[in-house]
Amino acid sequence: MHTDGHAANDAIRDGRYAQVGSAARPLRLHYASCGNERAPLLLMLHGFPEGWFAWRELMPAFAARFHVVAPDLRGYGRSDKPEGVEAYRVSELVADVNALIDALGHERCALVGHDWGGALAWAFAIAHPQRVERLVILNAPHPVPFAEALAHDPRQQAASAYMNWLRRPGSETVLARDGFARLAAMLESMGGAPWLDAARRAEYHEAWRTPGALAAAVNYYRASPLHPPGEGDPADAARAIDPSRFIVHAPTLVVWGERDLALLPSLLDGLDRVVPRLRLVRLPEATHWLVHEAPQRVAAEIAAFVDDLADGVARRAPG
Numbered sequence: 001m002h003t004d005g006h007a008a009n010d011a012i013r014d015g016r017y018a019q020v021g022s023a024a025r026p027l028r029l030h031y032a033s034c035g036n037e038r039a040p041l042l043l044m045l046h047g048f049p050e051g052w053f054a055w056r057e058l059m060p061a062f063a064a065r066f067h068v069v070a071p072d073l074r075g076y077g078r079s080d081k082p083e084g085v086e087a088y089r090v091s092e093l094v095a096d097v098n099a100l101i102d103a104l105g106h107e108r109c110a111l112v113g114h115d116w117g118g119a120l121a122w123a124f125a126i127a128h129p130q131r132v133e134r135l136v137i138l139n140a141p142h143p144v145p146f147a148e149a150l151a152h153d154p155r156q157q158a159a160s161a162y163m164n165w166l167r168r169p170g171s172e173t174v175l176a177r178d179g180f181a182r183l184a185a186m187l188e189s190m191g192g193a194p195w196l197d198a199a200r201r202a203e204y205h206e207a208w209r210t211p212g213a214l215a216a217a218v219n220y221y222r223a224s225p226l227h228p229p230g231e232g233d234p235a236d237a238a239r240a241i242d243p244s245r246f247i248v249h250a251p252t253l254v255v256w257g258e259r260d261l262a263l264l265p266s267l268l269d270g271l272d273r274v275v276p277r278l279r280l281v282r283l284p285e286a287t288h289w290l291v292h293e294a295p296q297r298v299a300a301e302i303a304a305f306v307d308d309l310a311d312g313v314a315r316r317a318p319g
Contacts, residue, residue, distance in 0.1 A: 010034060010060040015078075018071075020099035029100055030078035031071035032056075035063035040133075040309050041106040042066040043097070047115020047140070049183060049217050051077040051207045054114065057295040061303065065310035069104060073117065075216025077207050088219040090123050097124045101131060110306045114138040114291055116220055125248050134306045135252040138298065139260050139288050141267040143226065144243045144274050149267055150228050157228040159262050162186065164230050166221040172214035180208055190262045190288040200292075243274055251277045253305040255298060257286030279305065 014032045021027035032052045035042075042062050046054040052070040059068045072079040074096055075088065086092075097120065101109055108131050113121030118140020125132045141149075149156035165171060175183045184201075187193045196204070208214055221227065252275050258265045265282070272278045281301050286293050 010063045018103035020096045027080045029071045033069045035068045039067045041109040042068045043109045044070040045113040045117030047117045061299040081212035081216045085222045088223040110134040112136040129249045132250040135250045137254045163227045166218045195292040248275045253279045255281045257290035260288040
């Protein structure tokens with residue numbers, strides 16, 4: 001956590017871009033950052049239906065010791081929005097993160113993710129273990145227990161029914177109607193959103209109004225093999241994944257708001273079988289939106305878990 005005397009580094013620098021993708025399919029990611037670019041990288045990945053700004057309250061807490069970067073994921077905010085469902089496969093998202101770390105001039109990072117950003121963080125840590133020094137997950141299920149619950153747990157199937165609705169053709173059009181009323185209702189349905197005041201609501205609306213943004217956001221769900229069984233869609237082999245291929249080797253902190261109505265706490269049961277170096281923190285009074293409801297507590301838990309990575313590094317870098 002930062003202390004007084006680092007106000008210059010605490011300031012969030014918005015409007016930056018990194019080129020990711022390939023020469024044949026270039027893609028530009030927008031990101032915000034704070035802290036010293038020569039310090040260790042703390043990379044923060046937002047979820048649905050947010051943007052980099054989801055981390056605004058947390059970012060300055062780490063600016064004295066880290067290079068803190070929060071991108072708009074592909075399809076969100078000011079990042080590019082490729083067309084088509086295939087562009088939002090997890091493999092494409094993982095490649096974005098890998099290229100972003102390169103573009104930022106780092107070899108490794110401490111990786112933080114919430115919701116879809118957490119799903120991406122799990123996937124990245126599995127695919128590129130050498131690049132993740134610490135992994136922090138906020139209310140995002142590991143793919144193995146999530147696949148098992150979606151296939152066999154009626155309670156989680158019911159809680160995740162919204163995923164099948166989002167996968168339907170035209171769902172983005174319905175979400176945009178009546179001033180994004182359906183989208184706001186979805187925020188409430190995940191445990192309430194008293195933190196969503198007028199200023200924040202305006203920021204969300206601005207992001208959602210960006211052409212192509214809602215189509216891209218729901219394409220994450222359309223591209224994912226993980227969703228509740230639908231009519232004529234039994235618990236098939238797509239969800240019968242081999243746990244041994246999804247082991248997370250990085251030291252991992254999971255902070256979970258237990259009043260999440262979409263992602264049930266039972267998803268944490270037996271998590272240590274695929275995450276052997278696990279620290280689990282349960283917040284009984286928090287919902288899915290713990291980043292906004294309890295930013296100081298969440299920041300403190302993350303800091304206690306990652307701060308030693310910056311020991312002796314931030315002091316040498318110019319402030």
